[in-house]
Amino acid sequence: MIPAAVSIQNWGWRHASRLAWALEDVTLEISPGERVLILGPSGAGKSTLLQALAGVLGGDDEGDSQGTLTVDGQDPAHQRGRSGLLLQDPDSQMILARVGDDVAFGCENLGVPREEIWVRVREALDAVGLDVPLDRSTQALSGGQKQRLALAGVIAMRPGLLLLDEPTANLDPSGVAEVRDAVGRVLDQTGATFVVIEHRVDTWLPLVDRVVVLGAGGAVIADGHPGVVLAERGAELAREGVWVPGHPPRVSLPSALPAGADLLDAQNLATSRVRGIPVGSPVSTTVRAGEVLAITGENGAGKSTLALTLAGLLRPEGGRLRATAELARGLGDSPIAWKSKQLLERIGTVFQDPEHQFLATTVRRELEVGPRALGLDPAEVDARVDDVLDRLGLTRLERAHPFTLSGGEKRRLSVATALVSRPRILVLDEPTFGQDAGTWARLVELIGALRAEGSAIITVSHDAEFVAALADRTLTLTAGSAEVAA
C-alpha cells in the first residue's frame, strides 16, 4: 500500500438547491503519509471536503464544483478504494449482518479475489483489535466496537488515504479511547495518509503531525505543526467552538441557590422500554426545583430509559414514581397518567436525537407547537417564541426547515421546543453529544440560568466536564446498581 497524495486547488462545492457555496476557494496540499487534523467552526464544510476526498460527494446532479480536487492526481470518484472514509454514526455504517461479511464488503466491491478477501478480513480485524468470531452479529456489538468494525471494513480495502469524519462523537469515553487507539495502530502499520475532522482536539493530538484550520467557507486560516498552531491560534479557535486543550469553554454561571420544593419522588423505580424486560436496577431519588440532577453511567445501564420514565413518557416497570402537589397542580400524582398537553407545562423532554422530536416545517412553527397546544392566545404565543428564539440564538433561522439546520442548531432548537412551554422540570438526554465548544458553553449557561430561575433539570450525560460544571447531584447507574453522590 502506497500512501496517497492530496491536492486541492481553489476547490469549491455548492449543494444542488442551495444558493450559497458550502465551500469556496479551498487550497491545500497534503503529502503522502502526513497525518492531518482539520479544525473549524460548525458549518465550515469540513464533512463536505472529506466526502469529496472519498469520492462520494456525487455527480453533477448533487451539486456544482469549482477548481480541482485530486487524490494521486486523479478525481477520487474514479478511483474507488484509494481513499477510505469512516463516518460518525456507528449504526448507519453496519452494512451486513455478520462481522466477517461486513469487513469483506468493501473488498468484494473492489473485486478482490475470494481467498485474499478472507486474509484481509482477518488482518483488518486484528489491526483494530476486534477479537470476535467472524459470524458474530454486528448488532450485538457496543458503540466503540461498531466503529472499530467499520474501521476494519475501511482498512481491509487498503486505502492510501484514511479519512475520519468525527468518528467518536457518538461514543462514551471508553469507546472514544478504543477507536483512537485502533486508528493509531492502523496508521503505524500502514503508513497511510490520514485526515481527521473532530472538534475535540485532545482526542487526536497524539496521532497527528499537522493541524489545518478552516474558516467559515473553507478558507485555510492556519496550517502547521499542532503545537505551533494551537499556541498561536488556540484562543481564537476556542472562541470559534473548537475544543482546544488549555482553553476550556468559558462559562459564567449564576450562583446556585439552595434547592427548592420536591417535585418528583422515585422509590425503587424500575424502568423498561418493552414491558416485562426491566433495564438496569431499581432507583430511588428525588427531583427538586432549582437543582440539576445528572444521571451518568456506562452504556446499557438504562440512563435514557430512567430519564424518559421520570419525564412521564414511559410507564414505570415497578416501584413508584410520584409527582408532588407542587408539580401536579391539581392532577393525579402519576405523570404517565397525565395527558400529553398537561405534561407540557410540567415536564419538558429533550431527546438524544433532535430529529425525533421535530414536527413542523419551519423553526418558528416548530416553536409554536407547544404554546398552541396549551391554547395560549396568538400574541402570547408570538411573545414566547420570540423570547426563546432570541435566547437560543435562533432568530436568524426562524424560517429555516428544522431538518436543514446544523447539528448544534438542531440541538438548540430541540431545547427551545421544550423551554417555550415553560416546564417546571426539563429532562435532557445527552444534550452535549457531538456538540462544539460554542454550543456546549451556551447549553451550560442556559441550564445554569434555568436552575437559578427555579427549574429542576434532569440530564443524562457521560460528558464529565458537563456534569462537573452543572450537577448538584449525580446519580451513577451501573448495570447492577445505582448510587447517588452529593
Place this chain on the structure above:
Amino acid sequence: MSALAGTAPAVTARSTAVIHRTNAVTRLIVPVPLTIVLLLTLDWVSAATALAALAVLLPFAGLTPRQFWLRTLPVWIAAPLTGITMLLYGRPDGTVYWEFGLAQISDGSITIAIATVLRVLAIALPAVVLFVTVDPTDLADGLAQILKLPARFVLGALAGIRMIGLFLDDWRALELARRARGVADRGKIRRFAGMALAMLVLSIRRGTKLATAMEARGFGGTTTRTWARESRLGRTDLALFAIGIVVSVIVVWTSVATGHWNFLFG
C-alpha cells in the same frame, strides 16, 4: 440508542441439520412444482398426500417443534378462515344443511371447504418450513451468484432489511416525542399519519447515510464485484430438488388413481 435493534432478525443461527447444506435459493424454489400441482386441482386427496409427505420430511427441516409451531402459526390461522368462507359461499351441491341469505352450507360446500383448508396448508407449510431457515445474507449471495440478479439491487435490499431494527427504535422514539411535545392527545389516526410521514423522512435520511457508507466502501463502482462467500449448488441441492419433484409426482398419481383429480382450468 438502539434498544430494540436486537429484536430484528439479524443472523440466522446455523444448526447442523442437513437442510443447512442446501443453498438458500434451492429452498426458495423447491416448493414451486408442488405449488403448481396443488393450484391445478382442488381435491382433498392431493392436498392430504402433500401434507403426509411433509409430515414424513419435517424432522429433516432443521426446526425445533417450538420454532415450527411459532413460525407456521399464521398459516394455521389463515387456513380455517379460508375454509369457513368456502363453507358458507362455496358452490352448493347435494343436501343443504343451513341457509342465511347468500350463505349456504351444503354437501358440496363442505367438501370444497375441507379441500381448501388442506390445500392452503399444503401450499403454505412447505414454503414456510423451508424458508424460515434461510439466512438473508445467504439468500442474497444465492440470488446474485446463482440466479444472476443484479448485485446492486440484491445488496441494496439486503442492507435495507438490516435497518428494520433501527426503524422500530425510531418509531418508538417518535411516539414518546409526540407525547412530550404535547400533541399526543389528538386523534390517533391523524397522529399515525403524521408519524408515518416523519418515519418516511427519517428512513430516507438513514437510507442516505447508509448509501454514503456503502459508496465509501466502493459499492456501485464500475469494477466487477467478487463474492467473499461462494454460493453454489451441490448434491444436497440436487437431492432436495428431487424430493420436491418426487412428492409432486406422488401427489398427482395418488389423486388421479383415486379418481379425485379435478382440473381447475380444464
